[in-house]
Amino acid sequence: MxxxxxxxxxxxxxxxxxxxxxxxxxxxxxxxxxxxxxxxxxxxxxxxxxxxxxxxxxxxxxxxxxxxxxxxxxxxxxxxxxxxxxxxxxxxxxxxxxxxxxxxxxxxxxxxxxxxxxxxxxxxxxxxxxxxxxxxxxxxxxxxxxxxxxxxxxxxxxxxxxxxxxxxxxxxxxxxxxxxxxxxxxxxxxxxxxxxxxxxxxxxxxxxxxxxxxxxxxxxxxxxxxxxxxxxxxxxxxxxxxxxxxxxxxxxxxxxxxxxxxxxxDGEGAQHVMKIHVGGAGSDHDADGIARAIGESPLVKTAITGGDPNWGRIVSAAGYAGFQITPAQTTLRICGTKIFENGTPIAYDAASLSQTMKATPEIDIELIVGSGSGEATRWASDLTCEYVRFNSEYTT
Amino acid sequence: MxxxxxxxxxxxxxxxxxxxxxxxxxxxxxxxxxxxxxxxxxxxxxxxxxxxxxxxxxxxxxxxxxxxxxxxxxxxxxxxxxxxxxxxxxxxxxxxxxxxxxxxxxxxxxxxxxxxxxxxxxxxxxxxxxxxxxxxxxxxxxxxxxxxxxxxxxxxxxxxxxxxxxxxxxxxxxxxxxxxxxxxxxxxxxxxxxxxxxxxxxxxxxxxxxxxxxxxxxxxxxxxxxxxxxxxxxxxxxxxxxxxxxxxxxxxxxxxxxxxxxxxxDGEGAQHVMKIHVGGAGSDHDADGIARAIGESPLVKTAITGGDPNWGRIVSAAGYAGFQITPAQTTLRICGTKIFENGTPIAYDAASLSQTMKATPEIDIELIVGSGSGEATRWASDLTCEYVRFNSEYTT
Incomplete structure (x- = not known):
């Protein structure tokens, strides 16, 4: 019922x-x-x-x-x-x-x-x-x-x-x-x-x-x-x-x-959903644009596919999104684990975090990009061979 | 020598x-x-x-x-x-x-x-x-x-x-x-x-x-x-x-x-290069932005990987690029073959064009989007499983 x-x-x-x-x-x-x-x-x-x-x-x-x-x-x-x-x-x-x-x-x-x-x-x-x-x-x-x-x-x-x-x-x-x-x-x-x-x-x-x-x-x-x-x-x-x-x-x-x-x-071929929260931006609009660049980067998507807490790809995507960020105040958490703080990578248990990422259907990516009050949340799929196969074999 | x-x-x-x-x-x-x-x-x-x-x-x-x-x-x-x-x-x-x-x-x-x-x-x-x-x-x-x-x-x-x-x-x-x-x-x-x-x-x-x-x-x-x-x-x-x-x-x-x-x-996993020429735009800057949207669309990239003359993905990418286009004056050629003219798909030998695309390392995509004088050329790779594998298995 x-x-x-x-x-x-x-x-x-x-x-x-x-x-x-x-x-x-x-x-x-x-x-x-x-x-x-x-x-x-x-x-x-x-x-x-x-x-x-x-x-x-x-x-x-x-x-x-x-x-x-x-x-x-x-x-x-x-x-x-x-x-x-x-x-x-x-x-x-x-x-x-x-x-x-x-x-x-x-x-x-x-x-x-x-x-x-x-x-x-x-x-x-x-x-x-x-x-x-x-x-x-x-x-x-x-x-x-x-x-x-x-x-x-x-x-x-x-x-x-x-x-x-x-x-x-x-x-x-x-x-x-x-x-x-x-x-x-x-x-x-x-x-x-x-x-x-x-x-x-x-x-x-x-x-x-x-x-x-x-x-x-x-x-x-x-x-x-x-x-x-x-x-x-x-x-x-x-x-x-x-x-x-x-x-x-x-x-x-x-x-x-x-x-x-x-x-x-249900995205074609998707194995994980990224829930991307960006905070500390100049405005909600800026935060949203940064979250979008992260969610659409094929390098970020494939890192998530591989269970790789690749802060370099995430932080650099934020850096080219076209909105002001403060590198020295940029801090990143993946699945709740802080791996990058105030512009510098920090020590964490990479193997354990990778295991967590592989086992988690929805992966939290929380990025602080400065001291502003702008924030936004987006959802994006990862990128898999299944996506490529599906879309290179499907034809109009 | x-x-x-x-x-x-x-x-x-x-x-x-x-x-x-x-x-x-x-x-x-x-x-x-x-x-x-x-x-x-x-x-x-x-x-x-x-x-x-x-x-x-x-x-x-x-x-x-x-x-x-x-x-x-x-x-x-x-x-x-x-x-x-x-x-x-x-x-x-x-x-x-x-x-x-x-x-x-x-x-x-x-x-x-x-x-x-x-x-x-x-x-x-x-x-x-x-x-x-x-x-x-x-x-x-x-x-x-x-x-x-x-x-x-x-x-x-x-x-x-x-x-x-x-x-x-x-x-x-x-x-x-x-x-x-x-x-x-x-x-x-x-x-x-x-x-x-x-x-x-x-x-x-x-x-x-x-x-x-x-x-x-x-x-x-x-x-x-x-x-x-x-x-x-x-x-x-x-x-x-x-x-x-x-x-x-x-x-x-x-x-x-x-x-x-x-x-x-030499792009990671690339099988083809797209040479994307956009003409008829409002300015060279607009043409370049449209060419970029086409070259970065995973759906266009995977169509090229599959040798699929998928005008729908190309034309719709032009439509969301954020620059003015005139749908009724939009015309597309792939490898020299006109497949879409003034907003409407036209008859062509799809099997033959697909063969040509699969055999051609550099695929010409020529899109006219109106009657303006703006034009630009860009190069982009296609998107393959090798790219996904490489970047989901490679780690920082």
Whole structure:
């Protein structure tokens, strides 16, 4: 029996329609019982897929009725035909759930540069609509149908207690490669039955995404399709007033961080997650930039793969990140062990720390770079032969 | 018989003194018959090794008599003792060649965070000084002693004809990993027997480095020790007047580009070099930034490893580089074959192009991103399992 309740007001469906040659599920549908508030955050790539253009133009919104997602084909770099196909997906869903096409949001992920097989998509949407339901199994089917190279589905659930009453948050995400900050190649939908006005929902989603999905890196490559949507049905009858916003935001952020970490942990070929905390920087922005340089350095990544507490690679990555550091005040801890202090390596038990690193799935890297108050946390995967093999053998 | 003549006025020596456990050569000495003009370009990392601090403070100079390099130990993150050791290396060389310590430049490369074994270094400097000579064999011995993980020495030679008279340029470099723009982990010395004033030599070196050493990427990780020095002995009797500067700069740049390409080709685990040319950008600076994003994307690198003409990864890397592109005017050629035109993939023989890519050591990637006049060329290595293995098993 699940330890969580799904938010009220949503139904889910997921089916296989043959976009994927593997026969795995590839059409996911979320239908709202009534019009809901919706917000979105999108890729910052200048090359954007047709569904991103369409959904971006429709959020924030006070009246969304459905979200349709296909996996296996990104509908990116597909020209005018791609725009028509994305719009057609929304029309097909609108006909099924009984709303206007403007009330439907769309996401796609998969191969770039090929047109969607629209006959299959049409059949898939009809089939997903038939199977809509509000059970956990229905939710799981929808979450499975958005996956591509993921090893496992990524979902998170929370209940928020507000003045003695409960609202629920449930979310699903996908993504394992082409993962970079500023929206990884990832899709996500966060749903709640709290009542939240569209602009407020947008602000809450943006702030949560900033410290979660925008803080993860598998390979530093920002995709053309990244989208995270938030939907608020209001079905709990509980409104997120300004007084309640902080508590709600905290839990929403928790959900987003949980999913973001799952993305990194499932990074293509990843054996370890690095949790990189940088402190003592001139500003939070600087700290974040330094953490990013560390998390994206192939030399740091491969050191983590090898269980090597290689402070030289970490400290030198901080030094070239492009933000002020004070070498004489730079101190590094890995898995809680201090190995570099005020600019100089110090004695520690390297063999024991290496053992710890090899046995720890999430490796804490804590770097102080001066006496400033700026700090930030990021998550990044290590770099393995499996990543190289996977991406040199996979082809568009 | 060599097809080149070494520049007049320099003698060379290279020996093994035991800094490297392998017993390979690790002390390199270049001595000038008389004081020469010298210039330098250095790492932009904020964490800089002791020899960089020292040499940087001494260039440009009108009076340099020797350059000493050790490999196997970077003398970086070594505190006050490291500064003393770098200065001591210069004093030891000065005593051997009969000059003041301020007339000696020093470079180091290798393991970070360990103190130099100064007794061995002292013996090595004495031995290298004894073996100084001006033959090609002597030059080769000096070039071999600066190497670390390099598979082979990197040298380049040219003769420049100026008003019927000849000046010579010879250069040596090292570097195979921790290679990034803005000075890779690389060392280099360019020597000429032209007569060039220090400030002019500095300007010539900086402009040549900008389009060569600063345009290569193996892993995007900028080291703490990068240094390229230029020495001009004037022994040819030919002065580089303003009228002659363009011709000389052209050849100097050729030498630097040749070495830079050798660095990338010898990149750790590299199977292919990408030559990335970006045109149609808003400025040369923008074009360079786009080329850099392409060359540093692990997804692009692994596609090249696999011989996959994956335009999606290349075009999307251009899209997230942070510089303006015009998707509808974006066109891509790989190895001369157009595969993406004005924002849309076009038909081509994928199997044949993939065969060509697998068989071509240097893969041309030509990307037009709009109608601007900005353009730039960069070189980057691909990413292989060998790179990952090497860097996850190697330890500081």
């Amino acid at each position: 699940p330890e969580f309740e799904l938010p009220l007001g949503f139904r889910f469906g997921g089916v296989a329609c043959g976009i994927k040659a593997s026969g795995r599920p590839d059409v996911s549908l979320i239908a709202c019982d009534q019009a809901v508030s919706a917000a979105g955050v999108y890729t910052q790539n200048q090359i954007v897929a047709a569904p991103v253009v369409l959904s971006r133009s429709r959020t924030p919104s006070a009246s969304i009725r459905a979200v349709v997602t296909n996996s296996g084909n990104a509908n990116a770099c597909t020209g005018g035909q791609g725009d028509q196909d994305a719009a057609e997906m929304c029309r097909l869903v609108a006909a099924q759930v009984g709303c206007s096409e403007e009330e439907v949001l769309v996401m796609s992920t998969g191969i770039i540069g090929r047109h969607l097989p629209m006959e299959r998509v049409e059949a898939g949407i009809a089939s997903a609509a038939e199977k809509l339901g509000d059970s956990v199994d229905h939710f799981s089917a929808a979450a499975a149908a958005i996956l591509t190279t993921d090893k496992s589905p990524k979902t998170a659930h929370r209940t928020v207690e507000l003045d003695g009453q409960q609202v629920r948050i449930s979310a699903m995400a996908k993504g394992a490669g082409m993962i970079a900050p500023n929206m990884a190649t990832m899709l996500g939908v966060v749903m709640t039955d709290a009542a939240i006005a569209p602009q407020q929902l947008q602000a809450l989603l943006s702030s949560a995404a900033d410290v979660s999905f925008n803080r993860v890196s598998v390979d530093g490559h920002t995709s053309t399709n990244d989208t995270v949507l938030a939907l608020a049905s209001g079905k709990s009858g509980i409104e997120i007033t300004p007084e309640r916003a902080d508590v709600f935001r905290e839990t929403l952020t928790e959900v987003c961080v949980e999913l973001a970490r799952e993305l990194v942990a | 060599p097809e080149f003549e070494l520049p007049l006025g320099f003698r060379f020596g290279g020996v093994a003194c035991g800094i490297k456990a392998s017993g390979r050569p690790d002390v390199s000495l270049i001595a000038c018959d008389q004081a020469v003009s010298a210039a330098g370009v250095y790492t932009q990392n904020q964490i800089v090794a002791a020899p960089v601090v020292l040499s940087r403070s001494r260039t440009p100079s009108a009076s340099i008599r020797a350059v000493v390099t050790n490999s196997g130990n970077a003398n970086a993150c070594t505190g006050g003792q490291g500064d003393q050791d770098a200065a001591e290396m210069c004093r030891l060389v000065a005593a051997q060649v009969g000059c003041s310590e301020e007339e000696v430049l020093v470079m180091s490369t290798g393991i970070i965070g360990r103190h130099l074994p100064m007794e061995r270094v002292e013996a090595g400097i004495a031995s290298a000084a004894e073996k100084l000579g001006d033959s090609v064999d002597h030059f080769s011995a000096a070039a071999a002693a600066i190497l670390t993980t390099d598979k082979s020495p990197k040298t380049a030679h040219r003769t420049v004809e100026l008003d019927g008279q000849q000046v010579r340029i010879s250069a040596m470099a090292k570097g195979a990993g921790m290679i990034a723009p803005n000075m890779a982990t690389m060392l280099g010395v360019v020597m000429t027997d032209a007569a060039i004033a220090p400030q002019q030599l500095q300007a010539l070196l900086s402009s040549a480095a900008d389009v060569s050493f600063n345009r290569v990427s193996v892993d995007g990780h900028t080291s703490t020790n990068d240094t390229v020095l230029a020495l001009a002995s004037g022994k040819s009797g030919i002065e580089i007047t303003p009228e002659r500067a363009d011709v000389f700069r052209e050849t100097l740049t050729e030498v630097c580009v040749e070495l830079a390409r050798e660095l990338v080709a």
